[in-house]
Amino acid sequence: MTARIGLALALLLAVSAGADVGxxxxxxxxxxxxxxxxxxxxxxxxxxxxSKGFAVERRFGLGGTLIAFDALVAGEIxxxxxxxxxLSQAILKLGHDASREAMxxxxxxxxxxxxxxxxxxxxxxxxxxxxxxxxxxxxxxxDLAGQPxxxxxxxxxxxxxxxGWPGLKxxxxxxxxxxGIEHALAYxxxxxxxxxxxxxxxxxxxxxxxxxxxxxxxxxxxxxxLAAPLVRVDVGxxxxxxxxxxxxxxxxxxxxxxxxxxxxxxxxxADVAAGFLAERGxxxxxxxxxxxxxxxxxxxxNTAQHLKLTLTALGAAVAVGLLLSLLIFRRAxxxxxxxxxxxxxxxxxxxxxxxxxxxxxxxxxxPAVVALFLYSLLPVVRNTVTALTTIDPTLLRVADAMGLSxxxxxxxxxxxxxxxxxxxxxxxxxxINIGTATLAAFIGAGGLGDPIVTGLALNDVSFILQxxxxxxxxxxxxxxxxxxxxxxxxxxxxxxR
Amino acid sequence: MWGLPHGFAAPCHHARQAPLSFxxxxxxxxxxxxxxxxxxxxxxxxxxxxxxxxxxxxxSFPAGLTTAVVGESGSGKTTLLQLxxxxxxxxxxxxxxxxxxxxxQAVEPFxxxxxxxxxxxxxxxxLTNRQxxxxxxxxxxxxxxxxxxxxxxxxxxxxxxxxxxxxxxxxLSGGQQQRVGLCRALMLKPGLLLLDEPFSAVDPITRVxxxxxxxxVQRHEGVSTVLVTHDMREAVHLGDRLVIxxxxxxxxxxxxxxxxxxxxxxYVEQLVNQQL
Numbered sequence: 117m118t119a120r121i122g123l124a125l126a127l128l129l130a131v132s133a134g135a136d137v138g139x140x141x142x143x144x145x146x147x148x149x150x151x152x153x154x155x156x157x158x159x160x161x162x163x164x165x166x167s168k169g170f171a172v173e174r175r176f177g178l179g180g181t182l183i184a185f186d187a188l189v190a191g192e193i194x195x196x197x198x199x200x201x202x203l204s205q206a207i208l209k210l211g212h213d214a215s216r217e218a219m220x221x222x223x224x225x226x227x228x229x230x231x232x233x234x235x236x237x238x239x240x241x242x243x244x245x246x247x248x249x250x251x252x253x254x255x256x257x258x259d260l261a262g263q264p265x266x267x268x269x270x271x272x273x274x275x276x277x278x279x280g281w282p283g284l285k286x287x288x289x290x291x292x293x294x295x296g297i298e299h300a301l302a303y304x305x306x307x308x309x310x311x312x313x314x315x316x317x318x319x320x321x322x323x324x325x326x327x328x329x330x331x332x333x334x335x336x337x338x339x340x341x342l343a344a345p346l347v348r349v350d351v352g353x354x355x356x357x358x359x360x361x362x363x364x365x366x367x368x369x370x371x372x373x374x375x376x377x378x379x380x381x382x383x384x385x386a387d388v389a390a391g392f393l394a395e396r397g398x399x400x401x402x403x404x405x406x407x408x409x410x411x412x413x414x415x416x417x418n419t420a421q422h423l424k425l426t427l428t429a430l431g432a433a434v435a436v437g438l439l440l441s442l443l444i445f446r447r448a449x450x451x452x453x454x455x456x457x458x459x460x461x462x463x464x465x466x467x468x469x470x471x472x473x474x475x476x477x478x479x480x481x482x483p484a485v486v487a488l489f490l491y492s493l494l495p496v497v498r499n500t501v502t503a504l505t506t507i508d509p510t511l512l513r514v515a516d517a518m519g520l521s522x523x524x525x526x527x528x529x530x531x532x533x534x535x536x537x538x539x540x541x542x543x544x545x546x547x548i549n550i551g552t553a554t555l556a557a558f559i560g561a562g563g564l565g566d567p568i569v570t571g572l573a574l575n576d577v578s579f580i581l582q583x584x585x586x587x588x589x590x591x592x593x594x595x596x597x598x599x600x601x602x603x604x605x606x607x608x609x610x611x612x613r
Numbered sequence: 614m615w616g617l618p619h620g621f622a623a624p625c626h627h628a629r630q631a632p633l634s635f636x637x638x639x640x641x642x643x644x645x646x647x648x649x650x651x652x653x654x655x656x657x658x659x660x661x662x663x664x665x666x667x668x669x670x671x672x673s674f675p676a677g678l679t680t681a682v683v684g685e686s687g688s689g690k691t692t693l694l695q696l697x698x699x700x701x702x703x704x705x706x707x708x709x710x711x712x713x714x715x716x717x718q719a720v721e722p723f724x725x726x727x728x729x730x731x732x733x734x735x736x737x738x739x740l741t742n743r744q745x746x747x748x749x750x751x752x753x754x755x756x757x758x759x760x761x762x763x764x765x766x767x768x769x770x771x772x773x774x775x776x777x778x779x780x781x782x783x784x785l786s787g788g789q790q791q792r793v794g795l796c797r798a799l800m801l802k803p804g805l806l807l808l809d810e811p812f813s814a815v816d817p818i819t820r821v822x823x824x825x826x827x828x829x830v831q832r833h834e835g836v837s838t839v840l841v842t843h844d845m846r847e848a849v850h851l852g853d854r855l856v857i858x859x860x861x862x863x864x865x866x867x868x869x870x871x872x873x874x875x876x877x878x879x880y881v882e883q884l885v886n887q888q889l
Contacts, residue, residue: 607739
């Protein structure tokens with residue numbers, strides 16, 4: 117029996133590994149974090165490299181600095197755009213404004229290099245509504261100290277980082293408490309007045325769109341955040357040479373204008389990047405025009421990928437969960453322990469579980485499938501174990517006395533009597549999976565989370581709906597499908613009401 | 614198969630696919646020699662956590678007859694049944710069924726030659742009544758024709774209408790469920806039938822009907838029966854022989870007439886007087 121579980125696990129790993137093969141032409145894997153500027157800079161780099169004849173694979177929208185950096189170290193991607201301040205403080209812990217040489221010295225050990233910066237400084241900045249700034253006379257960050265009634269809400273990353281809120285609070289002696297919000301949602305929220313003060317990036321296009329002003333950092337607390345390609349050295353000298361030509365190509369105003377072209381004017385990353393490169397005399401092709409056909413094609417592709425992630429994970433969870441339950445349900449201690457462990461897995465927040473998978477499985481579909489598999493285990497195992505251990509003892513006595521073997525008892529008594537509960541568990545797991553799988557886009561697994569992540573980066577509801585609506589429909593379809601399965605597999609009087 | 618060619622293992626024309634093995638032949642002939650006893654207890658003792666439940670029990674259950682074991686709860690009568698079908702093993706002494714010691718391992722084939730029916734019928738709720746009855750025959754690899762013939766025969770013997778076949782157990786009355794339970798116990802034509810308070814959950818009027826049905830079927834099938842009950846009236850009604858158990862010991866055994874007419878023990882006399 118143990119051998120069988122081993123086999124099932126091996127199969128699972130094989131399946132999830134299989135989802136990630138196929139770098140036959142060894143394209144250059146370019147990632148971006150999930151901010152619109154990161155998308156845009158990576159798209160510029162991608163088109164530039166394509167114009168020089170390199171094959172490129174885009175893995176945009178990774179969910180945060182550590183995910184992107186870990187993926188780079190693990191060799192899952194070849195480059196992404198990083199900011200000097202983030203690299204020196206949050207990743208390398210080198211403190212305030214370390215030089216590029218100092219950082220590259222440290223990066224050498226991992227085979228990484230930070231190339232020449234684009235030129236603009238996208239530093240953290242503190243934003244308030246223009247009319248409120250005028251009404252309260254806010255011009256500098258220090259002015260906040262006299263306004264305890266203001267509501268301060270910052271992005272989660274800013275709230276935690278030493279070069280974010282904790283340091284800022286000390287440097288300016290600000291007496292406030294602050295709460296967290298997803299960065300992309302903060303602009304909408306501050307515009308609507310549900311918060312008053314938030315962190316922004318100084319080149320964000322949204323600052324223009326929502327009529328926000330930045331408070332002056334008169335004590336020069338924030339380090340400089342110069343965007344630059346962070347690459348694996350083994351990507352090759354030719355690639356590095358091409359990317360170095362981007363150095364010094366964008367000043368603050370130019371960067372803000374490009375960002376605004378995307379978030380305010382609604383142009384696609386591809387078009388804005390192509391326009392920028394054209395001005396520099398590079399004839400790049402805008403890869404994706406935003407035609408109607410494309411919407412349906414990407415919808416179909418995302419849905420297919422979503423189903424693949426969900427079904428692979430669910431199938432593995434059902435196989436492993438059922439086997440595991442059958443192995444342990446007769447031993448009370450083991451059964452309790454396993455259900456408890458599965459429950460523990462469930463309490464790990466989904467984005468954290470996804471991030472934890474990266475050191476083990478890299479980025480892409482494999483870690484997502486494994487994380488979804490772990491999430492699905494609890495409903496399957498708990499429902500199965502509960503059902504198996506609560507079967508009427510008289511029936512078991514009869515089955516034994518009739519001369520049914522262990523195996524026959526499982527097949528003809530335990531499993532069919534547990535079926536309604538087992539199906540309910542699988543159904544729960546499936547619906548949880550469809551929802552959680554949208555987060556898989558943060559680690560580059562694709563699926564219906566892709567447009568959601570893009571929409572968050574762009575603060576564009578229509579993109580978010582392209583992921584959220586089909587995901588909701590899938591969940592409903594799953595519910596209906598399971599009702600159908602139950603109708604076939606379970607006699608009416610035994611169905612759960 | 615062990616047992617009498619035409620007694621214990623009743624006429625067996627739907628034979629199992631496998632030919633008789635040497636062991637089958639040996640135990641068959643042994644069974645024939647010892648066939649006077651369906652079940653034999655020799656000095657059997659059984660204790661749970663140091664508390665004796667059966668204490669040096671010697672008993673024989675003659676073949677072809679119904680022996681009713683009467684006792685209160687805690688008298689050891691359920692333990693006695695479980696020792697016969699090998700769910701429990703004795704601490705001391707030996708239990709033999711048609712001359713063969715109850716096996717300790719690979720006990721399933723042994724149990725399939727013993728029918729078993731229980732209080733409340735214990736039918737599997739996810740199977741139709743027919744599926745409940747024929748399950749074992751299917752697992753034994755009987756042909757469809759053999760299954761059909763035997764099933765029809767049992768329905769008729771138990772006076773059950775064909776309509777019950779497609780229904781699920783919960784759609785039947787308690788009495789009908791009990792009769793389906795007996796059909797299931799008899800499907801493989803066992804030589805021995807164990808009944809664990811099978812009629813207690815049935816209302817008294819229905820019960821009398823089932824008694825008559827059962828007596829008819831028991832004779833017709835020629836099946837040796839051990840009936841365990843706390844109900845002296847039921848024991849007297851159905852039993853050819855009685856065994857009175859009290860606190861793990863046999864206080865009286867004999868033909869029903871003998872026990873009723875000469876209790877020979879104050880406890881037995883009390884039972885007889887109270888319940889008749």
